[in-house]
Amino acid sequence: MLKRYEKLINGNLLHIATTNGKGNPNLSVATDVQVIDENKIIIAHFEMVNTPKNIIQNKNVVLTVFDMNREGLRLEGLAEYYSNGEYYDLANRLFQSANTKLKGAIVVTVEKIDIMK
Numbered sequence: 001m002l003k004r005y006e007k008l009i010n011g012n013l014l015h016i017a018t019t020n021g022k023g024n025p026n027l028s029v030a031t032d033v034q035v036i037d038e039n040k041i042i043i044a045h046f047e048m049v050n051t052p053k054n055i056i057q058n059k060n061v062v063l064t065v066f067d068m069n070r071e072g073l074r075l076e077g078l079a080e081y082y083s084n085g086e087y088y089d090l091a092n093r094l095f096q097s098a099n100t101k102l103k104g105a106i107v108v109t110v111e112k113i114d115i116m117k
Contacts, residue, residue: 002110005073006035009065016043016106017062018054018079026050032095033065036107041075042087044095045104052104055079061108066116074114080107 002009014033018026028051032044041063045052055061059078066072082088083104091105 001038001113002035002041003038005113008067008073009041010034012065012067014043014063014065016051016079016108017064018051019058019060020050020054021057026054032091034094036090039077039110041108041110042091042094043106043108044091044102045081045106046095046097046100046102052081052106055081055106063108063110064116072116074116075108075110076112077108077110079109081105082107 010033012033014030016028016030028048030043034042036042059080061077061079063075064072081104087105087107092102095102
């Protein structure tokens with residue numbers, strides 16, 4: 001499902017919308033993003049404040065990503081947050097930064113894709 005959109009998703013600016021346990025919304029921007037299989041995207045957590053906390057309370061997320069022609073995708077799915085383990089190690093390898101220590105990894109299992117033009 002996602003492999004055909006890798007060029008659009010990988011390394012591009014992506015928005016991730018979450019809500020906390022009370023339904024309060026949050027929108028974050030991520031650039032360290034990569035498709036890791038047919039239905040999973042990994043996102044590095046370097047600076048986000050509310051997003052990881054919200055995912056722990058409510059796994060439902062919406063992602064959007066666009067190209068330079070303003071064509072893109074709206075992706076709905078369930079997110080998991082990892083501060084250690086296999087996905088944390090993968091994010092650390094994929095998105096190493098000399099300036100900032102990786103705090104965690106967000107893995108989104110995409111359940112629905114809408115094409116936006």
